[in-house]
Amino acid sequence: LTNRGFDFLVSYSGQAGDFSYQFGINGGYSKNEVIFLDEPPNVLPWQSVTGKPYNTPLLYNAIGVFNDQAEVDENPHWPGARPGDLIFEDVNKDGTINSDDRIRQENNTIPRFQGGVTLDMQYKGFDFSLLLQGATGARSYIRTQSGDFGNYLSDFADGRWTTTNPTAEKPRTFNREDEYWISQANTYWWRNTDYLRLKNIQLGYTLPLAWISKVGLKTARIYVNAINLITMDSFKVFDPETDNQDGTVYPQKKTYNAGINLTF
Numbered sequence: 001l002t003n004r005g006f007d008f009l010v011s012y013s014g015q016a017g018d019f020s021y022q023f024g025i026n027g028g029y030s031k032n033e034v035i036f037l038d039e040p041p042n043v044l045p046w047q048s049v050t051g052k053p054y055n056t057p058l059l060y061n062a063i064g065v066f067n068d069q070a071e072v073d074e075n076p077h078w079p080g081a082r083p084g085d086l087i088f089e090d091v092n093k094d095g096t097i098n099s100d101d102r103i104r105q106e107n108n109t110i111p112r113f114q115g116g117v118t119l120d121m122q123y124k125g126f127d128f129s130l131l132l133q134g135a136t137g138a139r140s141y142i143r144t145q146s147g148d149f150g151n152y153l154s155d156f157a158d159g160r161w162t163t164t165n166p167t168a169e170k171p172r173t174f175n176r177e178d179e180y181w182i183s184q185a186n187t188y189w190w191r192n193t194d195y196l197r198l199k200n201i202q203l204g205y206t207l208p209l210a211w212i213s214k215v216g217l218k219t220a221r222i223y224v225n226a227i228n229l230i231t232m233d234s235f236k237v238f239d240p241e242t243d244n245q246d247g248t249v250y251p252q253k254k255t256y257n258a259g260i261n262l263t264f
Contacts, residue, residue, distance in 0.1 A: 001054055005030030019123045027115025031137075046091060046103050055109075057141070058102040061089040062181070062188035067166045078180045084161035084172030086181035086188055105139070105190065112137025116199075125206045134196035135241075142189045142237060143246040147175030155237050195233035195240040201226050219263040227255040 011024040037049045047058060064087045066072045072081050076090040078097050091101040116133040146152045152173065161168040177183040204223035212220045233240045239251040 001032055002035050003030060003032040020121070022118070022120040024118040025115070026118075027113060029113045030110075031112055044092070044100060048104060052104050052106065053108050053110075056105045056107065057185060057190070058104055059190055060097075060101060060184055060186035061091065061103050062086045062186045063089045065161050065168060065171050067161075078184070080180070083166065084168075085179065086171050086186065088181075088184075088186065103187075105187075107137060107139040109138055109140055111135035111193075125208065127202075127204045127206070129200070129202045130198065131200040132196065133199045134194075136194040138193045139190050140193045140235070140238075140240075140242075141185065142191060145176055147173070147178075149176055153237060191235050191237065193233065193235050193240040195231055195235070197228065197232070197241075198226075198230040199228060201229055216264060217262055219261070221261045223257075223259060223261070225257040225259075227257075228252050229254060 005028060007026075007028040009024070009026045011022065013022045014020065032054050034049050034052055034054055039049060049056075066075075066077070066081065066083050066085050066087055068083050072083060072085075075087060076095050076097050078085075078088060088097045088101060089103075090097060091103060094100075114133075114135040116131060118129070118131050120129045121127065144150075144153060146156060156170070157173070158170075159165070159168055160170045161172040171179075171181060171188070174182055181188065202223055202225040204221050207220040207222070209219075212218075231240070239249065241252065242249050
């Protein structure tokens, strides 16, 4: 196993009269690769661990949803497949869907790149700061129980296949892991967790000393603040910052604060 990567930190600061600022960018890139593993001699090329990142899963490649029975009949399928089921790719083109068709993935649950941007500005009595953070290159497998066990996530239910919506890109409803496309790990549930998050933003104002000295104060600063205000991601199901996607992790809260700091 080998690991390649780099870290960087760039910062700038400046001042012009009453205006001053500090700006910083930091990040790190890391990618590991299995150089050698004593695999079976007959391992299929698309299932080999060698040359791939550590701990990457073997998954069936989900390439669509069966619209109708004719489409099921025309394509290689898992035994018992029916309209509304996910279509698995016949990777080796033998006309059968089985474990040989699973593909070793290129990503694991660890981001390849993580970074952030900080900005602090001051102008006369005003101050402003923000923190952006993000990550790319990770995937996460959604593991939830739905059906008679619990409700469906809106991501599963909205736009799903039905007899009146046969060209849907999402499969039909399911009960727990009764369906092969739930019990057999596949790329439909292997989601991109790239994200960019406005982690913290704050605006403050320090009152002039001439205003507050008369009441015995040395400093008085009022501020408003928001945490996790905006998250941009394609995941949309759970918090992209955690790789535990079974619904048991409480999402990070969006928080708003306002206050005043006084020094006597």
